Amino acid sequence: MDKTGDLYQSYLSILHDELVPAMGCTEPISIAYGAAKAREVLGELPIQSNIEVSGNIIKNVKSVTVPNTNGLKGIEASLAAGVVAGKAAAKLEVLSQVTAAEKTAIADYLSSYPIEVTLAGNEKIFYISILLHGCHSKVRLVIEDYHTNITLIEKDGEVVYQSQSNGNNPYDRNDRTLLNVQDIVEFSSIVDISAVEGIILWQIALNTTISQEGLTGDWGASIGKVLLKEYGGHITNLAKAAAAAGSDARMNGCELPVVIVSGSGNQGMTASLPVIEYAKELRSSDEELIRALVVSNLVTIHQKTGIGRLSAFCGVVSAGCGAGAGIAFLHGGDYESIAHTIVNSLAMISGMVCDGAKSSCAAKIAEAVDAGILGFKMSKNGKQFVDGDGLVSKDVDNTISNIGRMASVGMKETDKEILKIMVGGLSS
Structure with missing residues (x-):
């Protein structure tokens, strides 16, 4: 293998793409990341949330503890943690900086604001669609195919960001x-x-x-x-x-x-x-x-x-x-x-x-x-x-x-x- 060739560089890139830090099970963290980013775009605390997810997301979030939430589990807890305390810029470490006060606030948010969870009606293996309703606006955000791959952000029906989903290919760079x-x-x-x-x-x-x-x-x-x-x-x-x-x-x-x-x-x-x-x-x-x-x-x-x-x-x-x-x-x-x-x-x-x-x-x-x-x-x-x-x-x-x-x-x-x-x- 030629060290100056494309194959060598591709193998290097694959390693660097794949070996990244994450805190907590990556499926609930993906929800928290999406929720944190959506709340960032919304610009206010949502008073109602809807989340639509594929079956494998449900399976992998249902029984695992979400970190920095005082032991909370499930999709609703993942979304609430992201909305209340998530730092979207940290991506898969989105919940790494939650304070003691924010842990209490996450539980309070869960008991105060409705979060509706539904099973996605598409054939996607990895799919998360989050809809946050604020007092003045609403934001929809979609993650597809892998944990940080945001493919759509809409605010009040207008597209803020859109990328081409990779379809059945879960990877974003090298083949x-x-x-x-x-x-x-x-x-x-x-x-x-x-x-x-x-x-x-x-x-x-x-x-x-x-x-x-x-x-x-x-x-x-x-x-x-x-x-x-x-x-x-x-x-x-x-x-x-x-x-x-x-x-x-x-x-x-x-x-x-x-x-x-x-x-x-x-x-x-x-x-x-x-x-x-x-x-x-x-x-x-x-x-x-x-x-x-x-x-x-x-x-x-x-x-x-x-x-x-x-x-x-x-x-x-x-x-x-x-x-x-x-x-x-x-x-x-x-x-x-x-x-x-x-x-x-x-x-x-x-x-x-x-x-x-x-x-x-x-x-x-x-x-x-x-x-x-x-x-x-x-x-x-x-x-x-x-x-x-x-x-x-x-x-x-x-x-x-x-x-x-x-x-x-x-x-x-x-x-x-x-x-x-x-x-x-x-x-x-």
Whole structure:
């Protein structure tokens, strides 16, 4: 790969686009961001709000705690937090500067002003439409396809801002379909460390900090702590516990930020924390860890490209597989070893469904990381699943494509049934 070529620059840009900080689960934060921006345009506190969202937004906001709200959950709380205290300029850290007084004001707003939630009547996977009514004006704002992609702002019926939605493509800059495993391994091996160390070191610092909070505090079901108590300090368990603990804290309202991958903090922690633990065990150099995390992040993004931002397919499966690839790289694995690790991992755990963001995500993360590590250990021992074993095809990228098709096309009806079970009473 030519370091001066377009492909190299595209891979760099993809990493910089994807690895960004966020505080709180990204779907409620997206609502808060949209609400904060809409209120900014409105110029006054709205006295009534209407929000129309796609099913996957409902699923991922319903049960997760919104940070800096004193434990509030749900779509209404997300919107109220953005309206009352959000700082739109901070984007996915929109609720990072909420004061104690504003936390009380959020609860007061919820009890004083009506917020109506409806299911969107379109086929969009990721869709948020917010309508704020003030005493003098009204503002409508639409977010589509990914968390900060505002496509429309109207004030009193006049268009203030409009952009072209990306349709089914959830990405705004580089074409992620150019990603492939062989190029990912080559890029990770040759990339100038100075070009990536800033974002990777940021990922290490933020994600490690929230993981430690999950292991020391009392968050959710404490999956990370349970893993350590019951299964001890073997490196495989440490890797699982570290990632799970970050989710324990994040899904239950911890106000610490994380660096996300593919629009997800859970995926960002799953792709990074197990690799960080293995680097400690192996006494890897800083450069070796950074390069391994480039592998893990890009493999995760590659898998998610065919699946989309939101799906009935649990995204941490992709990230656990990415972590396995990063761990293989840390052990000196070449393209073949990493490809076998990915295929093995996907063959094991690609049936895990997403039933929304909540405490049990931490347990799913532990299972995904376990599959990633087992996939690596199989490869290390010369064992692999082969073409014809279920969804496995010849060539790792074909297998990844198969999983993407199954998740994005085959699981559409599964997604609908999950939503009906979770929130059956909500109508479009």
